[in-house]
Amino acid sequence: MPGLRRILTVTILALCLLSPGKAQQQCTNGFDLDRSSGQCLDVDECATDSHQCNPTQICINTEGGYTCSCTDGYWLLEGQCLDIDECRYGYCQQLCANVPGSYSCTCNPGFTLNEDGRSCQDVNECATENPCVQTCVNTYGSFICRCDPGYELEDDGVHCSDMDECSFSEFLCQHECVNQPGTYFCSCPPGYILLEDNRSCQDINECEHGNHTCNLQQTCYNLQGGFKCIDPIRCEEPYLRISDNRCMCPAENPGCRDQPFTILYRDMDVVSGRSVPADIFQMQATTRYPGAYYIFQIKSGNEGREFYMRQTGPISATLVMTRPIKGPRDIQLDLEMITVNTVINFRGSSVIRLRIYVSQYPF
Template sequence: MRVLVAVIAPIYWSFAHQSGSTVNGFTLTRGIFKQESQMEFATGELLRITHIARGLEAGRELLLDVVVNGFVPESIARAAVLLQSFSEHYVQTGAGQLYAGSVQSFLQDGRRVRARCNHTIEYDPTLGFQPTLVQHVRARSVEASFDPASEELRFQLGTSLHAGANGDQCPQGFTKDPQQHYCLDQNECAAPRRPCSHTCHNSVGSFSCSCPGGYTLALDRRKCRDVDECMQGTHACHLGQRCVNLVGSYRCLLRCGAGFRPGVDGAGCEDVNECMEGSHACRYNQLCENTVGGYHCACPRGYQSQGTGRPCLDINECLHVPSPCAFQCHNLQGSYKCLCPPGKALLRDGRSCAALERAEGNVTDAHRGAHLQWLRLPNPSHGRSYYTWFSFSPAGNTLRRSSRAQCPLGFTRRSSACIDLDECQAQNLCQHECKNTEGSYRCLCPPGYRLLPNGKTCQDIDECADGRTRCSPAQLCFNTRGGSQCVHTPCPAGYWRGTSPGVCLRRCLGDCSLGGPSALQYKLLPLPFGILAGHDIVHLAALSPGGAPHNRTLFHVLEQDPGSPFAVRAERGRGVISTLRPLHAPGLYHLKVQAQAMGEQQVHSVFIILISVSPYPY
């Protein structure tokens, strides 16, 4: 009962010392009023108290009926509690209506405990208004004692009333009525610029915000931030499952080993194709070969390995013994070419030279004394040219179609003609696009890519590394897959640019825990098309001023694009960005992530992340 002195008996308002033009509650209401009080403790307990004042009994004592309903925290009920001095402001909210609010403080075993208190008072409106719109009550020297045996609560306190310098002005959260007689509550929740990010609850002179399930109020008590059930341990994932935090929720996925990830149904693990997703570390002229649970970097034919992390080295086949060519060998990148002496032609094996003489497109058969010549003829039915052999006999001066010659490489025989073979009809010849040519084909890559020496695989051109894109000192060069751009990375006032690109460090004197984050970091991530859901993209590390990562750090998203396919979770002191759904559409996404060590007020790092998803899976 000792903690209820401030609300169980309104004597401090009814009989407060009047000064100047102020009037206390008894003078204003003549001792007849109804007061509804509510006290809310920080731990969630709520008390509601109704007072009915029936005037003076026998002209000497104020007669009150009091009903108390609710709970007081057990910790307060069992401890030694000392009430502290407090003040309340009484606002005229209508004819015969008052509202008062305050924050009550208690010393509980030497520790300060607070509770929020408010009152609504109704009295006969014909008795008029307070002299000023607002009157302030100051209560001090509050003492109380309760005797359980006699069930008596004894208390005393000194109270005084004053109008204050702004007694004719409505306090914050109120506005004057058109006649300037009293203060009307402002409904902050109905304002065009809503004060809450999610749900707003209006109250007299104030408002409060609340969040949907899976969210909690941020430090400003207005915005909602995601609750990381995985970090806080409030999830229901079983042993052998991995908790993945989602915005407003979480998922339980099967814990898979390195090189594997949970399947779409979450019931099993599937191999990660690092080669398809572009998460491998093979060099530019190496071939990535996927394996179960990993991958292997191999060299194309005509190249040899120089070891892990080093590019493939061209093999000079012309140095082999015996030589691969019958006459002369010419080395090429990844291959070689055989040459023949004048008057001889290279045979179909690509190595040997034939004893044939070539003159103006004619080939002479020295044994039979006849000429064989390729003629290119149009073929209207096929829409492309074809070749056929004709033999010319000098003795008979005749030209006949010959059927005994074989079609050259890249052609197929049809009747007596050699039709160009469209190699592009075959599957998987080229990674991107196949273009048929006469007698052969060639692979094409999209803009911003180069063809690797194997002639089939496309590799992104790093325009930032080769100097094609030059950016200013206040910008970072962002090499996206198939292009590049300069991203503006300004350091705010009070920050200096660190030695690492895209890092801003805060200058502070004295206590560095005050102010903004200690570091602002820009991250640029190019991703291929087609990455599946539940795939970890990048790990974020928040560094202390000494440069060491914090082991217990909370990560949450401050800003992100609507419908963003990415989520952030904390894992072993690092922030992990993962995919919520498959990346089946190209696009550019922005995220702003805050890292804060558990139990500390200081924000250690804010990450501004730009993610580019390519239209291609390479």
């Protein structure tokens, strides 16, 4: 091998010597006289096995001599042919295995050996076998698997499992989150429709759309998520009905002496679990008489201490809800306004019968 061999060369020049008086041709070492032509011809020491190369060397015939050399993969050192470790000289791009007189190149996993037997080329696993269950992304010497939206990569790095979005947060949907492979959707309870944001629920006004079950004598009252069929009011003795929502006790009737002068029926709805404290209803006198003052109180229906009356002015008060109420539930409160006039020594009262419908859901 060039640069790695030490060459022993024995070269013997042929000289023709003529003795005086008689011409006679002689050949030097490495040549023999050819009698037919009278010429000195080269002796092939390698073919005649007359060389002195040792067994680890190879004989190369030269003009008038021979050369002891080494085969490829070996270099001559102190008369011996020693193996050359080609791996030390970076013959291979990646992995190299030295063998006597030669070497062998291999590649790391994810690469393949090129035709030159030395360089390596990346293997596109995604184009050949596609080991991923969903999406395969080729990388230099390897690959990575990715999952479609709504899926997550499992620990093996190959398979994808459904991602339960509903378990991440309770605020994804206003009502109920329904998980599906790769996605989820929000649903609303009966009486609601899903809005365009695909998470919020809006009440359906059954009374406005006519899809209720109230008869002609009843009044349809829309609630959050439903409706109520309200029967016409019935004024018990000694009260007389004077309008669709008012009963009056005539002053001339002796049975009305200790009864509220009027009972006014009102309806309202609140959502379940409404935050408190909350002002939900206002009550006030329609006429103010000289010398009169007014007292507001909850006469009945507040056994659970969920409400109280807060007087907000000389002739007004506000009903305050103090505790959150879970629905569905119907509550009836009698809110009394007592009129006291010390000038004419008068004391009387009127009642608002407030019917509160608490919805099933907090929206």
